[in-house]
Amino acid sequence: MIAATPDRLSLGEILEDSDAREVRPRPRPGQRRKESRLRQLLRPEPVFWGLFSMGGFVSAMALPASVAIIGIAFAAGWPPDRAFSYERVSSLAQNPIAKLLLLGLVSLPLFHWAHRFRYAVHHQLGVHGMRRPVAVACYGTAIACTALAVWILLRI
């Protein structure tokens, strides 16, 4: 049947019972608007990808030991009580280098989460579309928590 009317049958008709979707044609190279150099530099994606990558590294390197001490060993009573006394911890946290490390420990894993969760919403949870609101919500959460961490660390 297809062979009988080769030019009457559109691709859509062939695909009628399959998963055909209407899409906008992609812009041809000539039609594509050139992105200005400044816009290219200001694209947020490389920044967020870099933060995601750093966050993955920090999460892998420093977080397992941190959660083992703070979350498990301390609660089980293994480290000496002195280690988590208010005096020791607050004097440690007043060190500017310690503040910077703590900021990295709080903020970078959140950017790691933001990037992965953003794509999990589309790929695993099956939400199609709403790409910008999802991105704003995910990265916005990470940015807001970073701002909160900076504010808290400055007050300690």
Next chain:
Amino acid sequence: MRTEAPRRYPVYVPKVPTTWWVRTAPFRRFAAREFTAVFAAAFSAILLLFLLALSRGQEAYEGFLRWLRLPAVIVVSSVIFVALLYHAVTWFRLTAHIQVVRLGGNVVPRRAVVGALLGTWVVVSSLVVYLLVWF
């Protein structure tokens, strides 16, 4: 020059079910790896609350430590710990795949790169434990 609007045309887009990632073991491992990020963020949130309590004085800090000792919180921490270990292993493996290390014209085998990363992990973890407990 064409004046009419560009014509929309149908293309074949394979329909992927939402549950594609539970179908095969590699997909499940991939989804599990992606999901570990939620636990990393959960620990970051706990750490943020820790710092918030610390900044609000001794009473708030000691209240937070009591919360940290609740059995439910210990269970959550243990789950986070396991998830983060899984994240660490998968992260080192994928780093070794992405970052090709060349040494004198030869490519360093992936096992060696993973080994170096694990060695660094042991050093960094010891340093974290030392800083948190004895420093």
